[in-house]
Amino acid sequence: MTTENPFSLLSYYRAGARVGFQRDLQYRMATFMVLVAFLFEPVVYLSVWTAVARAQGGMVGGFDEGQLAAYYVVWTLVRIYNTAFDPKAWEWRIRDGRINTFLSQPVHMFHRDFSFFMGSKIAWTLMWIPIAAVLTLIFRPSIAWHPVNVGLFLVAIWGGYAVRFLVLYVLGMINFWTTRGSAIFGIVTALEMIFSGRLVPLQLLPAWAQDAAAWMPFRWTFQFPIEVLIGRLDTAQMLAGVGYQAAWALGLGLLFTVVWRAAIRRYEAVGN
């Protein structure tokens, strides 16, 4: 994975992203409907917390109504960037033998999947824009349009994607040992819902949960990019957050390299 020629890899990423982009654009109506379905979750959360904030005099956990609206509007974009190669898809890849073709090619399938999803996100983002415009008109979110925030948000949202992609990719390796990995994925997904900031901003959780979240990668995939764009962090905190993302990506990348070697040794031993 680390021995690729960076120039040919760049051209591969361009080709892979193009395929991901075209594939999702092909089914733009279906993609758009999925995006609309994505809205139900944050709209429910937003309605609940706005009601709580109003009941408490306009603030909850340090968020006013505008910031809560901003949190959940940006949430919809971050949610798109959090989609990645599902661990369950590994099961199919192994079972239907498609992995054989990828293994017999000179580019690691990590790059294939990572670049496909990158392209896919660009297609989804284009379709998200009109939805975001409508949400903005309805909920009046307070966004920090400062160039530093916007610039670091662009870094943080892709950084979040990289971290989540790696989390799911490492989890996907379980499929090399068992076809019953769904229980583990279920537990991780439940933890992620709570400790990423997807369900509620972490500030609204009890102190012990916030402490626990600090030891997990999820916050950096979800809440952190949102906080950057809604202006809840100063520049030092934003830069530190990007650093945490890089550290998690590096750690997970190393972990994946080790687990991948073991997974492939096992695959070479037992086949599919």
Place this chain on the structure above:
Amino acid sequence: MDAPVVASGLTKTFKVPVRQGGLKESVKSLFRREFRLVEAVKDVSFEIGAGEIVGFLGPNGAGKTTTIKMLTGLLHPTAGDARVLGYQPWKRDKDLLRRIALVMGQRNNLQWDLPAEDSFLLNKAIYGVPDSVYRRRIDEFAQRLEVTHLLDKPIRNLSLGERMKMEIIAAMLHGPEVVFLDEPTIGLDVTMQRRVRQFVLDMNKEEGVTVLLTSHYMADVSAMAERVVVISQGSLLYDGALAGLAERFSSHKTIRVDTTDLPADLSGLGRVLERTPERVTLEVERDRVSEVASRLLAAATVTDLAIEEPPLEDVIERVFTQSR
């Protein structure tokens, strides 16, 4: 120069979990799992010379795909060694992977929702095919396989045969030196099969591509390969000329006689396979062929007589049945 494909004593043993049916056995297996060792490939050795097309034959479950998977680096052998273009395939050296191709007839490796050309562009990037070479190959291959007009059609809208042609174009785009074709014509109609065979033959002749081919269609094998390697139950049964296969495994030949006045009773000559008023086909023991032919010529006015090896399908069926 070393042979591009060398298998030396390749052996692959799988550890397979076993469990009897029933609730009691299900519960028991929770605490104590039992395994059985299955020898999928046993001590298989052969070489394929540069530019050779070799048919790799065997009944279902004989170990063909397992051997191909070892030769393409997908499986690590339990024992033995292999070299493909000088590399141990399971080390999956990128230089090796850039120089080989694997086509599995039952797999779809192209982007289902996109036109074939988009998948080709991806392969172009994977293998670093220069623009000029890419365009020339696409044009040439598409023309040969008669799919130029389909390049912009999504894969999902193509027929099985058209998809297979696209798969082959994708696999050959980077100019591989060694190609492993696992059932490339499975499910295709006769015309499509013929086109695919001709394409592989052209690649072999013009670019010197070395091919290891598995197919259940004997027409594929006889059209493309002069040499076959036969395995059954994981072991090598035969490695040699396709023409020699019948001699080795079939004790009979067929004699076809065009005549109208043969005697009714031919039982002393051989087994009658077909009889019409104008033609008789007999199955005759190999060492009695000349004697029987002479007797037929003496007994009737013969307008034509042909001595043939039995059909390849029959020989293969006999090989597989005998080896069980």
